Amino acid sequence: MRTIKTPKGEVQLFPIERDLFIRIRQQLPYGIVGMQKQGCTEIEYGIVMQCDDEEVFGIKLQPVDGDEEQAHHLMQANSILITHALPIYLQNGFDGVMLPMPYLRDKGGCFESGIAMFIFPDPAGKEAQMDIPLSGAFDNRFGKGCSVMLTSFIDALKQSARETGISLYSVIGMEPRPRMQLGSLSFGYLATGNTLVAVKTTISDRDFSWTLLHDAGITRIQHMPSRPAGITKDDLRISKPEQHV
Numbered sequence: 001m002r003t004i005k006t007p008k009g010e011v012q013l014f015p016i017e018r019d020l021f022i023r024i025r026q027q028l029p030y031g032i033v034g035m036q037k038q039g040c041t042e043i044e045y046g047i048v049m050q051c052d053d054e055e056v057f058g059i060k061l062q063p064v065d066g067d068e069e070q071a072h073h074l075m076q077a078n079s080i081l082i083t084h085a086l087p088i089y090l091q092n093g094f095d096g097v098m099l100p101m102p103y104l105r106d107k108g109g110c111f112e113s114g115i116a117m118f119i120f121p122d123p124a125g126k127e128a129q130m131d132i133p134l135s136g137a138f139d140n141r142f143g144k145g146c147s148v149m150l151t152s153f154i155d156a157l158k159q160s161a162r163e164t165g166i167s168l169y170s171v172i173g174m175e176p177r178p179r180m181q182l183g184s185l186s187f188g189y190l191a192t193g194n195t196l197v198a199v200k201t202t203i204s205d206r207d208f209s210w211t212l213l214h215d216a217g218i219t220r221i222q223h224m225p226s227r228p229a230g231i232t233k234d235d236l237r238i239s240k241p242e243q244h245v
Helices: 018-027 068-090 136-142 146-164 209-215 233-239
Strands: 002-006 009-015 032-036 043-051 057-062 097-106 111-120 173-178 189-192 195-198 220-223 226-231
Touching: 002 209, 009 209, 018 032, 018 189, 018 195, 032 226, 032 233, 043 233, 057 136, 068 097, 068 111, 068 146, 068 189, 068 195, 068 209, 097 146, 111 136, 111 146, 136 146, 136 173, 226 233
Parallel strands: 009 220, 043 226, 195 220
Antiparallel strands: 002 009, 032 043, 057 111, 057 173, 097 111, 097 189, 189 195
16 A cells, blocks of 8 residues: 555555456456566556557647647646546446556657546446437447546536636547557546546656645555556457457
């Protein structure tokens, strides 16, 4: 356990429980691998975003392009909005995995700084039992319940913008994109069920997100420090062992 001190009080960080780790791994299309740094006893995890030539797709809320300084300011604002929105989103209790993160893409001469959501609905989950208008496009591609999870998180972002006073940027498009087309991703938190999991690898008391979570009443968080990973199909025996029993 690690204790993080915030101006509002303490947040306790615990290693992820095995049952929760297995459930998350089952939901992800290519699973998770363990990654151990040389000379370090702590294990990091690789959330598999690429298997051979196949990439995991996210859904991006595309902003208007800007200059580099604007893009970095927007990325910080997006990080705050995402963190603030997650406890709101968790109230839905969706069983699938929601992994939202800010992204920054250098387009050569201009920058795209937005929010991407990697969404993995549970076919037997609450979200798969719900119907909303115009859900076919994303549900057909990502599984039944994706559109419900997507719109619920966008609603949470809008509520966060109202409550924090941080404007949510104008979205000019909402499209699926492979992970590599999103540029740099900032791993922060993952939501599943009523549980929030920290997936960031760098833990600091100066990270303002802990204060936001403490304000929302979240003071105990499981930790699965993660990075994006690429594997071959032969590695699926390790990353998705449930499929290779």
